Structures are given as structure tokens and as C-alpha cells.
Amino acid sequence: KAGVTQTPRYLIKTRGQQVTLSCSPISGHRSVSWYQQTPGQGLQFLFEYFSETQRNKGNFPGRFSGRQFSNSRSEMNVSTLELGDSALYLCASSLIGENTEAFFGQGTRLTVV
Amino acid sequence: GENVEQHPSTLSVQEGDSAVIKCTYSDSASNYFPWYKQELGKRPQLIIDIRSNVGEKKDQRIAVTLNKTAKHFSLHITETQPEDSAVYFCAAEKGGGYNKLIFGAGTRLAVHP
Numbered sequence: 001k002a003g004v005t006q007t008p009r010y011l012i013k014t015r016g017q018q019v020t021l022s023c024s025p026i027s028g029h030r031s032v033s034w035y036q037q038t039p040g041q042g043l044q045f046l047f048e049y050f051s052e053t054q055r056n057k058g059n060f061p062g063r064f065s066g067r068q069f070s071n072s073r074s075e076m077n078v079s080t081l082e083l084g085d086s087a088l089y090l091c092a093s094s095l096i097g098e099n100t101e102a103f104f105g106q107g108t109r110l111t112v113v
Numbered sequence: 114g115e116n117v118e119q120h121p122s123t124l125s126v127q128e129g130d131s132a133v134i135k136c137t138y139s140d141s142a143s144n145y146f147p148w149y150k151q152e153l154g155k156r157p158q159l160i161i162d163i164r165s166n167v168g169e170k171k172d173q174r175i176a177v178t179l180n181k182t183a184k185h186f187s188l189h190i191t192e193t194q195p196e197d198s199a200v201y202f203c204a205a206e207k208g209g210g211y212n213k214l215i216f217g218a219g220t221r222l223a224v225h226p
Binding site: 035042043050056090096099100101102103104105106 | 144145147149155156157158159162164202204206207211212213214215216217218219
């Protein structure tokens with residue numbers, strides 16, 4: 001079974017631009033969560049999607065948004081990029097329900113210059 | 114609020130020694146507590162998890178204990194090996210599900226031969 005796939009692996013963007021990251025979950029997994037990982041803040045929850053609906057959102061500004069498609073693939077978008085948005089963005093897929101394991105993708109390393 | 118504190122932030126041991134990492138969580142509704150290992154440049158990978166209906170779980174050299182009353186849980190690694198060197202993250206699932214994990218800040222474990 002293929003794992004969680006994130007594309008692209010690396011991105012370099014300029015301040016003020018916008019970026020879209022993609023995540024394909026494990027087959028059969030319908031929940032996709034996104035996390036931001038930085039050296040200073042650790043792993044911070046961005047949002048979670050199930051059945052094309054955002055069910056939970058972390059404490060990030062409205063510049064961070066996402067969506068999920070009918071095949072469970074998910075995208076996240078960051079608009080008006082700031083230097084502080086430089087981070088590793090990880091997505092995780094899970095089966096539905098409480099207490100289920102989250103499987104992480106390799107992440108997208110975003111650098112804002 | 115939702116918070117997970119993790120200690121220590123760094124841990125250095127000799128090969129063959131034991132390592133203990135401790136976490137405290139704030140959400141009394143949390144019922145699922147996974148531990149992830151992240152090697153340099155790689156994705157976080159689940160190494161063990163525990164649900165609130167048990168107090169201890171063991172898998173070969175790794176064990177996790179949970180004290181729900183005190184809101185503490187700990188990771189124990191025995192007979193450490195150099196390949197155990199990595200960053201370890203504890204997490205607590207937000208009560209009510211929605212696959213939202215609140216992570217600790219991480220512990221960088223170094224095992225010296």
C-alpha cells in the first residue's frame with residue numbers, strides 16, 4: 001500500500017507570493033490533517049479535513065487555507081507569504097474515528113525569501 | 114487550553130543505557146497518546162501509542178506508561194542503540210476526535226557508542 005505522498009518536496013517562494021501544496025492520503029484514509037513544523041514552534045496543527053469538510057482548525061491566520069477533494073486528496077494554500085512561513089509542512093492521513101494512528105508524508109519544505 | 118509539555122528537550126545516553134522521556138497534557142478529554150520518532154530529514158513515524166483504557170504498553174525495547182489522573186505519560190527505551198538517536202515527539206489527541214494531535218516540543222536523543 002502506498003504511503004502518504006506530498007508534492008512538491010521543496011519550494012522557494014518570494015514574500016507576497018502564494019503557494020499551493022498537495023497531499024495524497026493512503027488509500028482508504030478519508031481524514032487528512034496538516035501540520036507546520038519549525039525549529040522554534042515544533043509541530044503545530046493547521047487544519048483537518050474529512051469528506052471535503054474542514055472539521056477543525058488551528059490558530060493560524062486566514063492566509064492559511066485548505067480543501068479536500070472527493071477522492072480525499074487535499075491541498076493547502078498560503079497567500080501573501082511572509083518570511084516566517086518558512087517551514088516543513090506535513091500532512092497526515094488517518095482512518096476516521098477517535099484514537100486512530102496518523103501516518104505522515106515526507107513533507108514539503110517551503111522557503112520564503 | 115490545549116497544551117503538551119515534554120521533558121527533557123535533549124537527552125544524551127551511552128549505548129545500552131535506558132532513556133526516559135516524560136510528557137504532561139492539559140486536555141482531560143484526551144484518550145489517545147502516540148509517540149513519534151523523527152530522524153533527520155525524514156517524516157515522523159509512529160513508534161508506539163497508548164489509549165486511555167490501559168496504563169502501560171510494551172513493544173520490545175520500547176514501553177509507554179500513562180497516568181490519566183495526573184495527566185502524565187512517559188516513553189521508556191531500554192538497551193539503547195545508536196540507531197535510536199533521533200527526535201522523539203509525544204502527542205495527545207484532542208478530546209472529541211477529529212484527528213487533531215497536540216504535540217510536545219520534542220526530545221533530541223543522542224545515543225553514544
